[in-house]
Amino acid sequence: MKLKILRGGSIGILSQVVLCGSLLWAGENNTAAQNVAEISLTAAQVQAAGIETRQIALSPLEDRLVTTGEVQANGYTAALITPRIDAIVMDRHVRLGDQVRLGQPLVTLFSVEMARAQNRFINLVEEWKRVQSLGRDIVSPKRRQQTESDYREVVALLKAYGLSEADFEKLRKDKSLDKPGEYILYAPQAGTITADDFLVGALIPSGDPLFELADESTVWIESPLSAREFERVAGARRVIIRGETFQGEAHIVTAHEKLDETTRRRKIRLQVDNPGHLLHPGLFVDVAFVMSGDSQGILLPLEAVVRSPDGDQMVFIRDDDGGFLPREVEVQQTLSGQYQVTGVEVGEEVVVRGAFFIQSELAKSGFSIHNH
Template structure:
């Protein structure tokens, strides 16, 4: 294809001026797709791409676990189920709970009787002692996770684990009949309407990514807006990468924990810059970067430039005057014509 394009160019009657560049008619420019525009300073947007992983938003998730040694009697949910706040996830049995319930069932009627008689009839000390025993037995049951309704109707030694939030069951690593220890996670429920994305930056990166920085999280051709919620200041001991956490709204539940994604942090230059498309740049024979300026209509001259920051598919240039007309498309063809005519694309 390159050879055919050069052949096409060779058929044009080009008017070249040695040491001064080359002149192309409007028809010739149109045939090879040359486009020019005046370059002026303007704010430039650019992205910084890194890999990432979707995680559960731990501020919006709940781990259901027993608070005392127990045995699993039955499960009431399965992986992937949507549950509401207060839904029973697991029913367990605990001998320690049965003892605590026995203390409560003993203390409650005694307290109700003493309360009915009144402090004057039973004496202050007995009144206080009876109330203290009842309050302590009730507090112990509440500490084990039983609410008022559970305390009233739960069979001796049995108790439910309930979900504290609306969400989806993401894990349920237990079996019926299994003995479980206090604090052992049985069911994880998460609200997937909001997720975390953990982005991994090279450990050597000095890029400042403050809280609130906007980003796009993508898989395939689909992207979702996100924003930085936390930036780590230490390196992962295994991957030696710097972690940045993003908050990602996920109202349609299109993303799920464990998915790998691409993260594009979105930035804007702090001040207007002169920037050109990458295809406007040509490297000369001695390695310098050049562009083709158009000082007069149809007349192109090579000019050395100094490069600044890479801005996605744009490149900052540092030494062009504002308003300079530059060939932003077709620079390769202009360079080819200059080379064929015996000129250098490097203008000394």
């Protein structure tokens, strides 16, 4: 590797000394004010260091609207677990925050109505078998029809009350009850218990929620926007979600047609994949709507911008003879994983990969691009 320091301006007599692996100062007969540090590498060294350059061009700048949003369960993948008849909670089998699988027991309930239906079913099972065994010659069509109707009715009643298919088959097979009136509610899907506001021993009216079960592999985020903001984000190209431990991209699902009477805002609903279940209902996150803007600027990859020896931000420009010149830049903002910068010109060739390697070689030289 060759390091060379060029001192001087565009005119004057320049003398330089190049030494592999070291830095020598060059004298000159010019009074120009600016000092320039140039790092020269062979083609093999450039390839080994993975250095890549590209010609600077103007790019469209993004227009962003940053606001907040509240994480909610995906209503299409969530379920409320409720008793279908008034029932007393005998035992809970899961707790808030538990991950449950499909068919896992959630809660044991007791209901007088269920006990009556279970006993009636046991009696009708025996009656229906007796009618079938006697045959049509002995049993009148009316009695046969009535028995079959009663049997089918109580079967439908048990299932409507919430008796699972497996427990129903067990009752039909055993024709006996260890604990009349008790039955278990099972998870209708896999997911996370996100609500369970009840106590063991409480009487739960029919339809009142026992659990809220949410599949958190995807969640909704609702963000309230003013009418002007809503029109602005309608054509958003991307939506970026950031939380304390989460960053990802969402997409717009729908927007509320009616204004909130209190805030006079419209809510826009987003859906985001939630690997690792880092987002939970009730959390607030930052929401950035990214739209195409009308202005242009210079955008560079984050790794193209490094720190100079005195702490300023800089890039490396490749000059006509293949050397790399440090150039101070100012970062205006970060857009979609890129820096918008000033201090470089369209058409110049900038290092976009491998700048850290060149930076380390500059640091070894102890040379400041300010010549402090």
